[in-house]
Amino acid sequence: MAEQQPVSTNGRAGGDDASNGVLEQLTDDQLRWIYQIMRRIRRFEETAEEAFRAAKMRGALHFYIGEEATATGVCAALDDGDFITSTHRGHGHCIAKGARMDKMMAELFGRTTGYCGGKGGSMHIADIELGNLGANGIVGAGIPIATGAALGSKLRKDGKVTVAFFGDGAGPTGAFHEGVNVAATMNLPAVFVCENNQYGMATHADFANAAPIHNRGAAYGIPSASIDGNDIFEVYATAKEAIDRARRGEGPTLIESRTYRHKGHTVLDQKNYRTREEIAEWVSRDPIERFVKAVNEAERLDEDDFQAIDGQIELDIEHAVAFAEASPWPTVDVIERDVYVE
Amino acid sequence: MAVTTPQASASETATREIFMSEALREAIDEEMTRDPTVFVVGEEVGVWGGAYAVTQGLLEKWGPDRIVDTPIAEAAIAGLGIGAALTGSRPVAEFMYSDFMGIAMDQIVNQAAKNRYMFGGKAKLPLTYRAPFGAGTGNAAQHTQSLEAWFVHVPGLKVITASTPYDAKGLLKSAIREDNVVIMFEHKAIYAMRGHVPEGEYLVPIGVADVKREGDDVSVITYARQTHHALEAAEQLAAEGISVEVVDIRSLYPLDTDTILRSVRKTHRAVVLYEAVRFGGFGAEIASQIQELAFDDLDAPVLRVGAAHAPVPFSEPLEQASFPDTAQVVEAIRQSLQGLY
Numbered sequence: 001m002a003e004q005q006p007v008s009t010n011g012r013a014g015g016d017d018a019s020n021g022v023l024e025q026l027t028d029d030q031l032r033w034i035y036q037i038m039r040r041i042r043r044f045e046e047t048a049e050e051a052f053r054a055a056k057m058r059g060a061l062h063f064y065i066g067e068e069a070t071a072t073g074v075c076a077a078l079d080d081g082d083f084i085t086s087t088h089r090g091h092g093h094c095i096a097k098g099a100r101m102d103k104m105m106a107e108l109f110g111r112t113t114g115y116c117g118g119k120g121g122s123m124h125i126a127d128i129e130l131g132n133l134g135a136n137g138i139v140g141a142g143i144p145i146a147t148g149a150a151l152g153s154k155l156r157k158d159g160k161v162t163v164a165f166f167g168d169g170a171g172p173t174g175a176f177h178e179g180v181n182v183a184a185t186m187n188l189p190a191v192f193v194c195e196n197n198q199y200g201m202a203t204h205a206d207f208a209n210a211a212p213i214h215n216r217g218a219a220y221g222i223p224s225a226s227i228d229g230n231d232i233f234e235v236y237a238t239a240k241e242a243i244d245r246a247r248r249g250e251g252p253t254l255i256e257s258r259t260y261r262h263k264g265h266t267v268l269d270q271k272n273y274r275t276r277e278e279i280a281e282w283v284s285r286d287p288i289e290r291f292v293k294a295v296n297e298a299e300r301l302d303e304d305d306f307q308a309i310d311g312q313i314e315l316d317i318e319h320a321v322a323f324a325e326a327s328p329w330p331t332v333d334v335i336e337r338d339v340y341v342e
Numbered sequence: 343m344a345v346t347t348p349q350a351s352a353s354e355t356a357t358r359e360i361f362m363s364e365a366l367r368e369a370i371d372e373e374m375t376r377d378p379t380v381f382v383v384g385e386e387v388g389v390w391g392g393a394y395a396v397t398q399g400l401l402e403k404w405g406p407d408r409i410v411d412t413p414i415a416e417a418a419i420a421g422l423g424i425g426a427a428l429t430g431s432r433p434v435a436e437f438m439y440s441d442f443m444g445i446a447m448d449q450i451v452n453q454a455a456k457n458r459y460m461f462g463g464k465a466k467l468p469l470t471y472r473a474p475f476g477a478g479t480g481n482a483a484q485h486t487q488s489l490e491a492w493f494v495h496v497p498g499l500k501v502i503t504a505s506t507p508y509d510a511k512g513l514l515k516s517a518i519r520e521d522n523v524v525i526m527f528e529h530k531a532i533y534a535m536r537g538h539v540p541e542g543e544y545l546v547p548i549g550v551a552d553v554k555r556e557g558d559d560v561s562v563i564t565y566a567r568q569t570h571h572a573l574e575a576a577e578q579l580a581a582e583g584i585s586v587e588v589v590d591i592r593s594l595y596p597l598d599t600d601t602i603l604r605s606v607r608k609t610h611r612a613v614v615l616y617e618a619v620r621f622g623g624f625g626a627e628i629a630s631q632i633q634e635l636a637f638d639d640l641d642a643p644v645l646r647v648g649a650a651h652a653p654v655p656f657s658e659p660l661e662q663a664s665f666p667d668t669a670q671v672v673e674a675i676r677q678s679l680q681g682l683y
Contacts, residue, residue, distance in 0.1 A: 115462060116461050116462030119460060126465060141449065141453055145425040148421050148429075149428060150425070155431060174445075175448070178418035181415065182422065185413055338463030339458070
């Protein structure tokens with residue numbers, strides 16, 4: 001009988017600041033990369049929110065703030081050529097997979113210079129060349145696509161791994177079951193990363209899912225793990241193990257990363273489904289602060305490193321907004337262009 | 343039309359007749375030979391050989407890495423095609439029945455069809471979906487529908503269907519070579535129809551209609567199995583001196599409006615014939631285009647012949663009466679000609 005086989009980092013992090021040796025295994029460059037990506041995600045979204053509230057952009061923005069460690073830790077363990085599928089809350093995945101913030105910002109502004117020439121917006125940023133197969137406006141829909149990318153890799157023998165990011169809101173969907181089950185039956189090089197940020201809009205994950213999502217690994221006969229998604233070191237170590245396993249041809253893994261969105265579902269939020277205390281408690285476990293604290297305690301990077309990275313990010317952000325604002329709007333003659341390969 | 347009588351003096355190539363299911367299999371097999379990134383994925387496509395035997399023998403020839411059996415999971419099948427196509431493969435994904443595409447609708451409509459556009463033209467999906475459709479097989483309401491209009495309504499998809507083995511092979515080969523998402527609907531009732539298919543390489547282009555019979559008095563615009571009802575009706579009416587032109591559109595999107603209009607401008611009368619539920623069906627699009635673009639050429643209203651406004655019933659007399667047959671086509675042609683004869 002298929003037993004749940006934890007990939008093991010369950011309980012590894014004894015306390016908030018314990019990285020259990022993972023930090024020590026990372027090079028200074030890797031630590032700088034992690035800090036830079038998490039900060040880029042946060043600053044990108046803070047800036048986008050300002051622009052949205054200033055009516056410089058429209059539509060919907062779903063914020064990833066508070067969840068940065070999951071995308072960053074997972075993508076830190078991926079190779080450049082590997083694939084991801086993302087979600088409607090996808091800015092973090094895009095940035096962690098290497099997307100440019102200026103082209104992302106321009107897309108949010110609906111300009112021609114954006115990733116999708118203004119045709120996609122926040123929920124549809126993709127960069128196939130970077131291996132980002134797309135954010136997705138349909139909850140759960142990236143999962144079967146990720147399974148397909150993993151099947152393609154298996155058939156083409158290209159050695160690549162695909163990570164499907166999805167939220168707790170995708171847990172109840174049929175796409176989850178079909179995608180994960182097929183990947184398991186075909187032993188595909190895929191990793192399914194559930195970002196359990198506690199809520200799908202106002203619906204709590206425990207209401208939406210009859211049992212914890214990570215429990216389902218046993219049902220599919222694949223390893224699974226439930227991890228502290230705000231601990232970048234636990235995320236990285238767990239993802240690395242799962243990705244390596246997939247690359248070795250040993251099949252998929254299901255990871256449930258427990259985290260929290262500090263912001264509402266979108267810029268507009270009912271604010272009636274969670275308490276200030278709950279938010280404050282999660283904010284106190286902020287993944288970026290925990291990372292900085294752990295790095296400082298380990299006496300690895302110094303203050304200059306952080307300042308240099310922060311300074312560059314502010315320049316990049318400033319440029320991204322200026323670039324977006326200065327970029328032209330699409331002309332209407334492109335409405336029916338790019339529907340098909342001509 | 344391509345369902346020919348053998349030519350006594352011609353070579354084997356000229357006279358070869360095969361089933362439509364074989365023609366489709368040849369298309370897949372040839373494209374798999376031509377391009378190593380082509381693979382087949384779907385329910386029972388391997389060991390079983392496909393519910394309608396289209397992929398029979400291909401597992402033995404190509405192995406499980408090119409002929410991929412899946413569990414019953416239509417959303418996953420659609421998604422497998424998308425993910426593999428986005429990353430460099432050229433999948434041919436089969437739905438056992440087009441009726442089952444409802445389960446995969448999000449993947450087809452919101453994902454496959456829209457990825458390229460949403461991503462600003464930066465994604466390429468060389469992806470073919472195949473799906474048997476149509477009534478007359480006694481499989482009742484959930485295995486006999488003609489749902490092509492659903493898909494034609496979604497920008498980003500191409501939709502094709504064949505009435506002959508020749509067209510089936512050539513169209514499917516074109517579809518597999520497309521860098522777009524193409525849905526090929528295959529009518530179940532004509533998988534076992536034999537027709538002329540030459541040996542060797544040929545393609546039937548997507549987006550080009552075929553005049554299957556030339557005539558002067560009425561144009562019947564149709565596709566798939568109904569093409570044969572139109573041809574039978576034309577043959578019957580020829581005995582009365584009525585000359586019917588039969589246009590097999592072959593491609594619903596893109597639609598070869600030019601060929602349709604050329605025919606209607608010649609005959610001045612049009613009957614649009616399709617096997618889907620008549621109301622809201624694809625025939626309405628054809629009829630609308632004809633009246634918009636050739637109104638002054640028309641001597642009679644454009645008529646539509648389609649299926650009853652009901653699910654497809656099981657019992658044979660009910661099922662057979664639920665969708666157009668040759669007699670209904672004859673009747674519609676006569677109606678179009680009323681006042682002339």
